[in-house]
Amino acid sequence: MSFSAWLELIASGLITGGIYALVALGLNLQYGLMRILNIAHGEFLMVGAFLTWMVQTSFGLSPLWMIPVSFGLLYVLGVAVHWLCFRRLTATSPNLDVFEARGLMVAFGLMFLVQNFISYVWGGDLRGYDYLTQPLAIPLPGGSAQFAVNKLVVFALALLFSGALILLLRTTLLGKGVRALMQSPTGAQLMGINTKRLHPMMFGIGLGLSGVAGCLLSMAYTISPSMGEPYTVTALIVITLGGFGSMGGALAGGLLLGVIEALGMHFTNPSLKALLSYVVFIGVLLLRPEGLFARKSRKA
Amino acid sequence: MNSRQFLIRDLLVLFGLTGWAVALPGFASEFIVSMALTCLMYIALSSSWALFCGTTRYLSLATSAFFGIGAYASAILLEQVSWSQAIALGALIAAAVAIVMGAAVLHLRGTYFAVLTFGMTELIRHAISYFEKTVTGTVGRVLMVVPERDTIYFTVLLLAVGTVALSIAIRRTRFGLAMLGIGADEQRAQTLGVNTRLVKIAGFALTAAVAGAVGAAMSVRWTYIDPHTVFNPFIGFQTVLIALIGGAATLWGPLIAAIVFSVLAETLRLQVPQVYMMSLGLLLILAVLYLPGGLASLRTETFRGWRDSFKAWWTETKDDLSGEAKRRKLRETQLRERRDVF
Secondary structure (H helix, E strand, C coil): CCEEEEHHHHHHHHHHHHHHHHHHHHEEEEEEEHCCCCCCCCHHHHHHHHHHHHHHHHHHCCHHHHHHHHHHHHHHHHHHHHHHHHHHHHHHHCHHHHHHHHHHHHHHHHHHHHHHHHHHHHHCCCCCCCCCCCCEEEEECCHHHHEEEEHHHHHHHHHHHHHCCCCCCCHHHHHHHHHHHHCCCCHHCCCCCHHHHHHHHHHHHHHHHHHHHHHHHHCCCCCCCHHHHHHHHHHHHHHHCCCCCHHHHHHHHHHHHHHHHHHHHHHCCCCHHHHHHHHHHHHHHHCCCCCCCCCCCCEE | CCCCHHHHHHHHHHHHHHHHHHHHHHHHHHHHHHHHHHHHHHHHHHHHHHHHHHCCCCCCCCCHHHHHHHHHHHHHHHHCHHHHHHHHHHHCCCHHHHHHHHHHCCCCCCCHHHHHHHHHHHHHHHHHHHHHHHHCCCCCCEECCCCCCCHHHHHHHHHHHHHHHHHEEEEEEHHHHHHHHCCCCCHHHHHCCCHHHHHHHHHHHHHHHHHHHHHHHHHHHHHEEHHHHCHHHHHHHHHHHHHHHHHHCCCCHHHHHHHHHHHHHHHCCCCCCHHHHHHHHHHHHHHHHHCCCCCHCCHHHHHHHHHHHHHHHHHHHHHHHHHHCHHHHHHHHHHHHHHHHC
């Protein structure tokens, strides 16, 4: 295999990995901050994708405009969901373990609700539209590689949004508050950080990011009401790779998983793709439950 | 009532229900019997799930894996062995898989355990479909040897009754108490001399054996199986849902919920399948939020509690909207200030 073929393979892995990272970041934000393992995360991604598809096909608006719109809509939806379900759950659960188990169940219910609502409204067909599908040749040392423009746009935007979230958490006062809450909820509350304001907001941002990811996905792939679940599972794999609650880890884990899948598919067989990611997932969970990149071991 | 009277009551209820179910194929239509069969399948699955997961509070999502393993076992073996042997083998293979899986994952708790069992289910499903595609060259299997409808019905009935009887019995043994202890506080149970590892693996294998047997019995009903139908994660999800909505810690909760859901499923699924699934999701959310003990924990006091909390909420909202809360605060401040003067 030539050098440029290697590069092309790795680049295509990185492109899928970018989306994985974006989906996983939203989920990781919710789990790391509030201990809500939102199994319905992929379903909200699907909602974002369907919104973009609907607007694109009925009004001809460029999908790029839909990125802020779907972020905003899903943000509002996220705040509403948090207000309706998780606020009461926080108030009534005796401890964090019970809260986590019940939160998982509520997320299950949401998954059923959202997925079937969408398939009730729009039907279960595969859908899609064309957007910037022409190929673009990128000169590389020792040949050139061809990529569809839309996939490159998707990759760039996914990286942009992931980077923006990480910057938001690293540099702003808001991010400092969120990180403090992740480290020690009680300590942060004693320092005057308002959980009642931050939790719905971060839940909303998590859902908003999944809406953005869905919007990006609809530019390059076909969409259907059942598309969400594989992405939820992938996001779970990614956050196990990167460590629960670690944002940089999720970004690196997403890109890594994309490359692993691309390489594995090339060298074995495309039907092994799902098998491969589950093997990685279970292997990591069993051997290093604190994540691949964790420096010191924390109690799982 | 003391525990002996409870035992007698439970056994009598079970006996009555069994008699009813035995008589059903004699007079009911084809449609009703097929509905009852689905109902019995979910009774067996969710009661066995609650037997281990409800008491120890380990949330397993692997039911569909064991169900699928049982289904495949009977599909492959039924041409060589008899009906009852095929079911026993299905249960055995599922239990063996559960022992291996349990030994690997049962030291993890909470969300990790739930996610990991789900991952393993998907892994088994993908592995079997890959194996079928590359080695045998087909995706699905057609079952040639199919027993009578009544044979399937009575087998599943036997399994369902057996599972409920088993949970009645296990509740009264040291093993059941050990599982309850693990659910309450695992470290304390360990300190008090319970071999938690062994108990957990045994309980998990027991659940898996029932699920495997049910899968083995149900596979012949479809006459054509492929990994996508028998390893359908939906079977596992629905089992968990039914057990939780009914009340995973109770004996009769899963049974009540299974009956309710089968009726709901058959009436709604044909016309609007999505509405059925949506109501399932909505009910689960409502149950977790407002009735954490499940349907079986519903008492008159529960309604009274809901009414009281609704009343409190309504008064609060009304006061907020009409400015009464603000005025009350102002009055209190004024009162305090007046006191400070003297």
